[in-house]
Amino acid sequence: MPWTQAIRVREAGARSPPDSPGPVGGRKRKVSAEPGQDFGGTAVTHDNAGTTGPRLRDVLDSLPAYKPGRPAASGGGVPAYKLSSNENPYPPLPGVLEKVTAAAGAFNRYPDMFCAELHAELADHFGVPVAHVASGTGSVGVAQSLLQATSGPGDEVVYAWRSFEAYPIITQISGAASVQVPLRPDEGHDLDAMAAAVTDRTRLVFVCNPNNPTGTALRRA
Secondary structure (H helix, E strand, C coil): CCCCCCCCCCCCCCCCCCCCCCCECCECCCCCCCCCCECCCEEECCCCCCCCCCCCCHHHHHEECCCCCCCCCCECCECCCCHHHCCCCCCCCHHHHHHHHHHHHHCCCCCCCCCHHHHHHHHHHHCCCHHHCCCCCHHHHHHHHHHHHHCCCCCEEEEEECCCCHHHHHHHHHCCEEEEEECCCCCCCCHHHHHHCCCCCEEEEECCCCCCCCCCCCCCC
């Protein structure tokens, strides 16, 4: 659940995270926020010293808090939409509502964990092999699965910044280092700079499209 307020719990003597790598190619590689630094939110820190419960991972010391976009404010009877979070201004399709309503009667049963029917339908729609289709619990779920499968300590993950607030958080949890490439002046992805940031340590490149929160989109040439 997105946090509406950053929580900071830190006792005297808690360890600070390691220093970030230095500039590469003239661009600063920003790995994470230092404890207490504003990085899309306030860093959430913990202290394992003197606790009797499970020991928490040290990486949690420097995680930035997720900063959700402000709710859209309607005024004068005119509807407002949260475009910075890619909200759809149109209501759900009637067919979708019918399917959701019908599925509610089976909520006490586990669904197909492989999503075989969904993957087959998507593969047919896009004309790709079923093996090329993956699904998850939203974009964060898919991104976390990719990170868990490919990235760990010593690896790097490239993405534009500013972009989706979850990228630095889930990358840091995986143990990999974030390589943040600044957006162009028009707030779009600098694909050439992102390609130049790829090294032999790069395991993933995230391209948020349309970019959240700037709303710029990449299209095929």
